[in-house]
Amino acid sequence: MTHHTDLDTSAHIALVEKYAAHNYHPLPVVLSHGEGAWVTDVEGNRYLDCLAGYSALNFGHGHPRLLARAHEQLDRLTLTSRAFLNDQLGPFAEGLAGLTRKEVVLPMNTGAEAVETAIKVARKWGYRVKGVPEDSATIVVMEGNFHGRTTTIISFSDDKVARDDYGPFTPGFRTVSYGDADALRAAVDDTTVAVLLEPIQGEGGVVIPPEGFLREVRQICDGAGALMIADEVQSGLARTGRTFACDHEDVTPDIYVMGKALGGGIYPVSAIAADRAILDVITPGSHGSTFGGNPLAAAIGHEVVTMLAEGEFQRRAAELGALLEQGLRPLVGHGLETIRIRGLWAGLDIEPGGPSGRAMSEQLMARGILAKDTHGSTIRLAPPLVVDEEEIGMLVDAVTASLA
Numbered sequence: 001m002t003h004h005t006d007l008d009t010s011a012h013i014a015l016v017e018k019y020a021a022h023n024y025h026p027l028p029v030v031l032s033h034g035e036g037a038w039v040t041d042v043e044g045n046r047y048l049d050c051l052a053g054y055s056a057l058n059f060g061h062g063h064p065r066l067l068a069r070a071h072e073q074l075d076r077l078t079l080t081s082r083a084f085l086n087d088q089l090g091p092f093a094e095g096l097a098g099l100t101r102k103e104v105v106l107p108m109n110t111g112a113e114a115v116e117t118a119i120k121v122a123r124k125w126g127y128r129v130k131g132v133p134e135d136s137a138t139i140v141v142m143e144g145n146f147h148g149r150t151t152t153i154i155s156f157s158d159d160k161v162a163r164d165d166y167g168p169f170t171p172g173f174r175t176v177s178y179g180d181a182d183a184l185r186a187a188v189d190d191t192t193v194a195v196l197l198e199p200i201q202g203e204g205g206v207v208i209p210p211e212g213f214l215r216e217v218r219q220i221c222d223g224a225g226a227l228m229i230a231d232e233v234q235s236g237l238a239r240t241g242r243t244f245a246c247d248h249e250d251v252t253p254d255i256y257v258m259g260k261a262l263g264g265g266i267y268p269v270s271a272i273a274a275d276r277a278i279l280d281v282i283t284p285g286s287h288g289s290t291f292g293g294n295p296l297a298a299a300i301g302h303e304v305v306t307m308l309a310e311g312e313f314q315r316r317a318a319e320l321g322a323l324l325e326q327g328l329r330p331l332v333g334h335g336l337e338t339i340r341i342r343g344l345w346a347g348l349d350i351e352p353g354g355p356s357g358r359a360m361s362e363q364l365m366a367r368g369i370l371a372k373d374t375h376g377s378t379i380r381l382a383p384p385l386v387v388d389e390e391e392i393g394m395l396v397d398a399v400t401a402s403l404a
């Protein structure tokens with residue numbers, strides 16, 4: 001008899017070990033959450049978690065308000081079939097619509113599903129509202145993008161590792177250089193239903209586009225009659241010191257895509273938000289998800305939205321981000337080639353001749369900091385927004401010492 005469960009579990013653990021070994025050696029096996037920004041491994045070592053679940057843990061590990069809300073809902077109702085409304089969905093949707101200043105929201109589960117939802121909405125809107133001939137819609141995307149790992153999404157990725165051997169790929173996407181408004185202008189035409197971009201490219205290494213680019217994207221979309229879709233899965237929900245990264249340029253996209261921190265780091269919750277004129281193209285039966293907007297997800301998502309509406313996390317990210325920048329900036333030319341930072345989100349490029357990104361992340365781990373390298377010589381820092389000044393000081397000291 002085959003024990004599928006055992007086999008599947010060990011295969012999964014093997015994959016996770018490969019991932020972890022790719023980042024660190026020896027592997028920290030993280031056991032439990034401590035207070036807020038800290039995690040503890042099986043040997044009792046504590047780490048300041050500057051990966052923060054790739055920005056899913058904006059509110060830290062085990063935030064008491066989120067845990068309380070989740071426990072309360074677990075004892076009441078966790079799932080209904082979509083034929084029934086649940087009493088948590090309305091308040092969540094209303095809160096999220098308020099936060100995004102959009103009329104309606106469509107809840108899903110993962111970031112990739114929310115991106116897929118936005119793509120489907122844009123295409124359908126293109127055919128039904130814009131009048132694009134059937135099956136000829138195009139969506140313009142950016143070089144260096146990361147929007148998830150479904151077959152359609154990796155079809156327009158330029159990351160070989162994410163894409164190779166998964167073809168045939170979904171057509172209908174054009175790629176332009178990130179930050180190049182002229183290239184974008186040249187790429188849009190009558191078939192363009194949307195421009196899809198991350199306002200800051202997270203997985204790309206916290207790449208911030210040139211000042212004014214997001215405003216130009218907005219203008220180009222308006223001129224072309226195309227939807228601007230902002231994937232704020234990683235950049236949104238206070239990470240950058242504002243509710244959304246688009247806020248830094250006072251730009252409002254047509255569709256917000258949100259995920260990660262929307263579930264407070266304890267449950268997968270994602271959503272898109274848009275006005276009715278766009279989202280009404282989705283009719284009953286034409287799109288959906290078993291778990292999207294379920295009572296537990298909606299209860300947690302509602303608490304997250306309520307916390308964000310209070311503004312405290314945005315303020316903390318802005319103030320502590322400024323402190324982090326103050327501490328890191330002097331390292332440019334002294335170990336670091338460049339730093340890119342917005343709120344509590346930083347990409348550090350190590351100077352040629354310095355330690356590799358991997359060696360640097362191991363040095364940081366030895367000093368009690370979890371951080372991830374990318375592209376060989378870049379370190380990304382995304383501490384939970386509950387860190388305090390002392391912890392920022394610790395982080396700066398650890399980076400400084402690891403470069404010495």
Ligand code: PLP
Nearest residue numbers: 110111112146147148231233234
């Ligand atoms: N979009 C962006 C900008 C992301 O950074 C990610 C994940 O890192 C995703 C989408 C995909 O989210 P998920 O892993 O929840 O599918």
